[in-house]
Amino acid sequence: MTLDPPTMLTLSVALAAAAALYLAVEWRSVREASLLFWSGGFAIIAVGCVLALMRGSGLVLVGVWFANGLLVVAHWLFLLGVARFTETRLSRGWYLIVVVWLAMLTLPSDQAWSKVMLMVQSSMIVLVTLRASFLLRPHGKSLSVGAVQLRYVLLGHGLFYLFKVGTAAISGTAIDLVSFRGEIIQISLVEGAIAIMLIALSMTGTERYRREQQIARLANRDPLTALYNRRALEVRAPRLLNQVARHRPGALLLIDIDNFKPVNDLYGHTAGDRLLITLSEMVRAVLPEGSLAARLGGDEFVILLANASSERVEALGTALREQFRHVAAQTFDTPTPVTLSIGATLFDRPPTSLAALIEQGDHALYASKRGGRDSIRLVDRTTTAAAPVTGP
Structure with missing residues (x-):
């Protein structure tokens, strides 16, 4: 099996859909809002990859910028999930990312805009991913193994997209988002599939630790006063x-x-x-x-x-x-x-x-x-x- 764009997109659909389903099932049992946001993020990635596959097969349902831009929305949902997990209130400025993405849908869908779109979309993913990683910093307290893994996976993922921004800015770089051609895009598809798997595993471990801590706390606390029993x-x-x-x-x-x-x-x-x-x-x-x-x-x-x-x-x-x-x-x-x-x-x-x-x-x-x-x-x-x- 060659790692061509259709193959990597198909693999990404399978991984993202499985992660979305698993996190949704977890959410039904523990009702943690972070799980719902993360599940939604993976579901959007799966939809975006399906739309990209259909476009590559000649079946065009939506504009190319919409399909590729869904990745920005997915990472934004990851940030919302991390914010809920860390009990952090995000400023309103972070919600402008969705507005910027919607504004980008008005640009012409042709190869000439591919480099600009890749740089802008990658920059937005860098912002939300590094912010999510920053929210998971220890604050002087020990984090669960899953939360530590998620922090560094998001950090590495964000730095990769920062590398993409820098590479796309180099003159003469071949980028064609419309037909998924160019070395940067090929590498991105491979990195994306790996990142989906690592982020999903880290998120699962993070919430499992949170649930175990809650169970232990409930077992040790008086339910009315929250003092020790x-x-x-x-x-x-x-x-x-x-x-x-x-x-x-x-x-x-x-x-x-x-x-x-x-x-x-x-x-x-x-x-x-x-x-x-x-x-x-x-x-x-x-x-x-x-x-x-x-x-x-x-x-x-x-x-x-x-x-x-x-x-x-x-x-x-x-x-x-x-x-x-x-x-x-x-x-x-x-x-x-x-x-x-x-x-x-x-x-x-x-x-x-x-x-x-x-x-x-x-x-x-x-x-x-x-x-x-x-x-x-x-x-x-x-x-x-x-x-x-x-x-x-």
Whole structure:
């Protein structure tokens, strides 16, 4: 089989159609918009190659600039897909590329314009492809293997089209887009088929990694508050607890909402859920770096602190109580105030287990509630322990 234009176009149709179909099937299962854009891009490439094949066989349905220009639209859709994947908002200027392409359709379809059209179309592909590659830069964070591959495949693809622009500008270069003649066009067809395969594989790996990350995140997070659930806390807590020492105490704060039931009874469970979400946001706001927070269930939350002190625990607990009391009082009119009770434990030796540590916090929480609620009960279990502290 010779690598003549009809053969390469046929191969490109098969590869692009397969990529479009696969990504569309993936989109139906995960509903990621980036997959839909990428699938649309490959579908347009397949249509463009089919139109080019038909034109080469003497069946002319559309102008040659339309068929070849579909490649620009396809790469523009690739850029939109990458923007959605990286959660980046594109400026309106990038949408002008489609307007420029539509304006080019008014040019005469003859060989004299082939070099100009190749340079303009290739320049637009360079712009959108390099922009897409730039959006996939790591931002200081590690990317998935698929995203890294996609970044460099797009970079190489864009640089190839930049080479095409430079080569087409050389005087005497033979280019005939109408009949697919000229060395640049022959090389482009080969590179295009290879690029379709590599880009499709990279896109698939990129979204698969994203899906795996989402599944793992959902398994570790409380669905209502997005804090860690108990299972995730049990996995992450040992690392923090093993760092505890005399010079680096740890602390656990067990938090419970006082009079939470009347909120559900008077205002409905949706209002109760909103209150839980509000508390979780407050916890995130005061959570120091290197600490852990989780929802154990119901209206009970836990915070694990590293390098803690009684003053630090008191300050954090008091800030949470005061802020929560103020918000709840403004939002809900209940017979008894909706407040927080906190049971805290300060320790300088790793506990036997997280469950044992939570049980100690539970005893302190019970003492807080028994003492009138809306308070923090701190039990100091360090080797230099003083008397237990109760905060109003």
